[in-house]
Amino acid sequence: MAADKSADTPDYRDTVFLPQTDLPMRAGLPAREPEWLARWERIGIYDRLRERSKGRAPFILHDGPPYANGHLHIGHALNKTIKDIIVRSHQMMGRDARYVPGWDCHGLPIEWKIEEKYRAAGKDKDAVDVVEFRQECRRFADEWIDIQRQEFKRLGITGKWDDPYLTMDYHAEAVIAADFMKLLMNGSLYQGSKPVMWSPVEKTALAEAEVEYHDKDSDTIWVRFPVVNGEEVGLGKADVVIWTTTPWTIPSNKGVVYGADYSYGLYEVIGTPEESWAKVGDRFLLADKLAEGVMTKGRLTPEMYRRVADVSAETLSSLKLAHPFAGINGGEGEWDELRDFRAAPFVTDEEGTGFVHCAPSHGMEEYELYRDAGMLQQVITYNVMDDGSFRADLPLFGGKRILKPNGKEGDANKAVIDALVSVGKLLARGKIKHSYPHSWRSKAPLIYRNTPQWFAAIDHDLNDGMGEYGNTIRSRALTSIDKLVKWWPQSGRNRIHSMVESRPDWVLSRQRAWGVPLTCFVKKGARPTDPDFLLRDQRVNDRIIAAFQKGGADVWYNDGFKAQVLDGVVNPDDYEQVMDVLDVWFDSGSTHAFVLRDRADGAPDGIADVYLEGTDQHRGWFQSSLLQASATRGRAPYRNVVTHGFTLDEKGMKMSKSLGNTIVPEAVIKQYGADILRLWVAQTDYTADQRIGPEILKGTADSYRRLRNTLRFLLGALDGFTDGEKVEPAQMPELERWVLHRLARLDHQVRAGYDSFDFQGVFQTLFQFCTVDLSSLYFDIRKDSLYCDGPGSLTRRSARTVLDLLFHRLVTWLAPILPFTMEDVWLSRFPSEDDSVHLHDFPVTPAEWLDEPLARKWEHVRRARRVVTAALEVKRSDKTIGASLEAAPVVHVEDADMLAALKSVPFADICIVSDLSLTDDPAPNEAFRMSDMPGVGVVFELADGSKCQRCWKILPDVGTHQHPGVCARCDGVLNAI
Incomplete structure (x- = not known):
């Protein structure tokens, strides 16, 4: 049994080598992180890395530009932190990892903010000079760039913050215009009048990437189109019934189509309830599979109607239809012509009636049907104005609105439905909740509207000498997706491939003021199909580019600019200047040219190693960059595309201010510090949607504390360590050689993880190593030697040598994830005015440290x-x-x-x-x-035995040595010191 310490035994506490470190247990990150930021700026970390990295292989992560509008949200923090971990880790793995942050500056959101400001002041935007308006937009963007820059830097994001790229820089605007004019010159640019996604609220066309889908309650109606020649074909007086969820398109109807392969019948009403719009004797043509459902909507039960005849495909092909408003009082003959009636491949018998009403000005499938039939001139209408109202002179409905200026339902649907009721052509009506396109900026519903727009033809044969990967934009993009780009995760490939494979031509034009104009001229009096409609002359292009380089895109709006660039080439009076602006996705899609290609710190071959954004960018920036580069340089501008999911609350719900479940980066930083937010990023599987909230952040902070304690122990145990103590691996005990083996394995895992953008894997591997292999095993075992062995002990020296090797690896391996904390740890051991952990690479780990036989043996020991x-x-x-x-x-x-x-x-x-x-x-x-x-x-x-009063081991020899109450080992140490 152990003997108690006798009263006369000396106190040996001062002879034990306990850990000593100045690194505080409490990190105090919110207060201390700004000091490190200031320090990094003072010693010029980013620029010093560029200087030191000359001659290294470059690594370029090209920044997808956030929009210069509003404070950062948690999605921004996730996105920029992932990017920063990639850049920092590749720098520390021996590359020249450059990161140029950028901003998207043009476009509707900023323009909208200035318009709101004008409206509040009672000012008419259209009365303001366009250049003055654009300069106000520029000032607004500048203010938000400065705000967001500080918010990003507070997250610990390293980069060329003093020289970012901006899409509104003069050089950028010149390059965007130059790349647009490449489309002009290679023949892929054309003007077409076709249905596009249109925002009546914002009064502009939108690209698919600017569209999001939300549930919407819509009116749904079943409408009767009279068969004019029913008696002739043996059907009697009959109506073809259509179904639509857009009643406002009925005034623009030009035809009805059916499915050539479906079974149709003639159904006669033989009885009606009082509340039905149907009358006894009415006859309806319907797809047999859908007839019962249609009759039910018309409040007719099965005993109230009967099927009286088959309607063959031959009969259908001979029918002539009238519009429901044909002959309507006050219609002024607008709808009196017969409607077209034909088979179409897009008709289904899954819902509706088996017949589809066609308003080719408001539906792409109908547009393409009549385009292919060579009938567009007969069927295109211009009934809907840019604000979503009917043209003023449209009989019965002039001035009615599909949507109000605030995006709410207008009076057009009601007016159309009331008119159908008045002429007895409504069979049924109802409401349907369905997924419907909305603007992702105004959140208002969209409509399909036929309007003249400028397009890039993605299947046009470019014949530009860059056909290694295909001769069309689409073929080059698809080849790039499959052969030139790695997708992380791989599912991203399938997503973007299907989008590009089926996408229509790119709508390039917007009817706004703040952006890069479509720098082209059209010949007065010429039609878009005429070969001389567009002016194609490189001398003109070069003059425009030079003017933009000097004065920015504003010069396009200066009086006399047209004459300035056309003089001596063509007669300026013969041409009109296009005043639409480019889709902002073309701006951001062009960044590879003015950042990767043109900057001194860009990519040597103009191709980025990585593009990284959220999953929505498969239809956004990833795709616009892919299409733009395919058109102008023949291939994708990136080698790797990394995708992250969206950020949800702890319950997996989408964050919204109305629900009160938003997590603001600023609040997290104020409470915990940026490193905790960064650690949350590293611990999540960012390839899927991530959850964040108070409880999750508490767990993250706990992981951080455990990791910090490991590093504090390392620092404390290394107090006073010198190179003279170092021991060669071959002389070390097996336990130390086993730790070196683990380090060699970890070095491979960490580098492979960072190379494959798997930060969750990197952190979990290191965290497990620190908490299991080190804290619970190695540190636990070696505390005795570290505290109680003499300074010359081989075991203690070996342990301290290994701790030194551990320190350099753990601190640098973790620095990309926790840049503030690792700086704190590094400087605690190596205080310096101008050094930083971020100026160091991951140490080279000798391959000879690997010892698989030893590892197998120690697996026995551990078990x-x-x-x-x-x-x-x-x-x-x-x-x-x-x-x-x-x-x-x-x-x-x-x-x-x-x-x-x-x-x-x-x-x-x-x-x-x-x-x-x-x-x-x-x-x-x-x-x-x-x-x-x-x-x-x-x-x-x-x-x-008795308890050694110095090391606390219970041994038989305690008390038999020179120094009272100690064992032989401790007696020897006391004699030495």
Whole structure:
């Protein structure tokens, strides 16, 4: 039994080498992080890295530009942190990792804000000079760029913040215009009048990337189109019934189509309830599969109607239809012509009536049907104005609005439905909730509207000498997707491939003021199909580019600019200047040209190593960049595309201010610090949607504390370490060589993880290593030697050598994820006015540290230790012992290889007991066992001897040496010091 410390035993606490470190236990990140930011700026970290990295292989992550409008949200923090981890890690893996942040500056959101400001002041935007208006937009963007720049820097994002790229810089505007004019010159630019997604609220066309889908309640109606020649074809007086969810399109109807392969019948009403719009004797043509459902909507039960005849495809092809408003009072003949009636491939018998009403000005499938039939001139209407109202002179409906200026339902649908009722052509009506396109900026519903727009033809044969990957924009884009780009995750490939494969031509024009204009001229009096409609002359293009370089895109709006650039080439009076502006996706899609290609810190070949954004950018920036580069340089502008999901609250719900579940980066930083937010990013699987909230952040902070404690121990145990203490690996005990083996394995895993953008894998691997391999095993075992061995002890020197190697690797490996904390840890050990952990690379780890036979042996040791530790924990729980050093267990081991492994190492020290016996005798019944570790049994015994008052081991020789109350090892150390 252990003897108690006698009253006259000296106090040996000052002779124990306890850890010493200035690194505080509490990080204090919110208060201290700004100091490191200021320090990094003062010593010029980013520019010093560029200077030091000359000659290295460049690594370029090209920044997808955020919009210069509003404070950062949690999605911004996620996005920029992932980018920063990629840049920092590749820099520390030996590359020249450059990062130029950028901003998207043109476009509707900023223009909208200025218009709101004008409206509040009672000012008419259209009365303001366009250049003055554009300059106000520029000032607005400038203000938000400065705000967002500081918010991004506060997250610890490294980059060329003093020289970002802006799409509104003069050079950028010149390049955007130049790349647009490449489309002009290669023949892919054309003007067409076709239905496009149109925002009546914003009064402009939108690209698919600017559209989001939300549920919407819509009016739905079943409308009767009279068959004019029913008697002639044996149907009698009959109506074809159509179904639509857009009643406002009925005034623009030009035809009805049917499915050539479906079964149709003639249905006669033989009885009606009072509330039905149908009358006895009415006859309706319907697809047989859908007839019952239509009649039910018309409040007709099966006994109230009968099927009286088949309607063959031959009969259908001979029908002539009238518009429901034909002959309507006040219609002024607008709808009196017969409607076209034909088969179409897009008709289905899954919903509706089996007949589809066609308003080719408001539907792409109908447009393409009549385009292919050569009938567009007969069927295109211009009934809907840019604000979503009917043209003023449209009979009955002039001035009625599809949508109000605030995006709410207008009076057009009601007016059309009321008119149908008045002429007896409405069979039924109802409401339907369905997914409907909305503007992602104004959040208002959109309409399809035929309007003249400028398009890039993505299937046009470019014949531009850049056909290595195809001769059309689409073929080059698809080849790039499959052969030139790696997608992370791979599902991104399928998503963008299907989008590009089926996408229509790119709508390039917007009817707005703040943007890069479509720098082209059209010949007065010429039609878009005429070969001389567009002026194509490189001399004109060069003059425009030079003017934009000098004065920006505003010069396009100066009086006399047309004459200035056309003079001497053509007669300026013969041409009109196009005043639409480019889709902002063309701006951001062009960034590869004025950033990667043109900047000194761009990519040598103009191609980025990585583009990284959210999953919505498969239809946004990833795609616009792909299409633009395919058109202007023949291939994708990137080699890797990394995609992250969206950020949700803790319950998996989308964040919204109305729900009060938003997490603001500024608030997280104020409470926890940016490193905690960055650690949350590293711990999530960003390829899927991520959750964040108070409880999740508490868990993240706990992980951070555990990691910080590991680093504090490292620092403390290395206090005073010098190169003179270092031990070569070959001279080290096996435990240290096992740690070096683990480091060699980790080095490979960490580098592979960073290379494949798997930060969750990197962090989890390192966190497990720190908490399991180090804190619970290695540190636990070696505390005795570190605290109690003499300075010259081989074991202690070996341990401190390994701790030094651990320090350099862990701190640099974790620096991309936790840049503030690792700077703190680094400077705590290596204080310097101008050094930084971020100026160092990951250390090279010798391959000879790998020792698989040793690792297999130590797997035996670790497994056996786990059984011993569990057995002692039982005795600690029942108060038999207070500490493991009071034990001297007998360990029974059946496996010969395991027993040999345990006998070849100081297994008592490894189990942190004062003594231990190993035997291959069968374990007695009372032995402690673990079900998952058969063949190992532990019999508890108390250690024999007295407690060393310095190291606390219980040994027989305590009290027999020069220094009272200590063991032989401690006596020797005391003699030496």
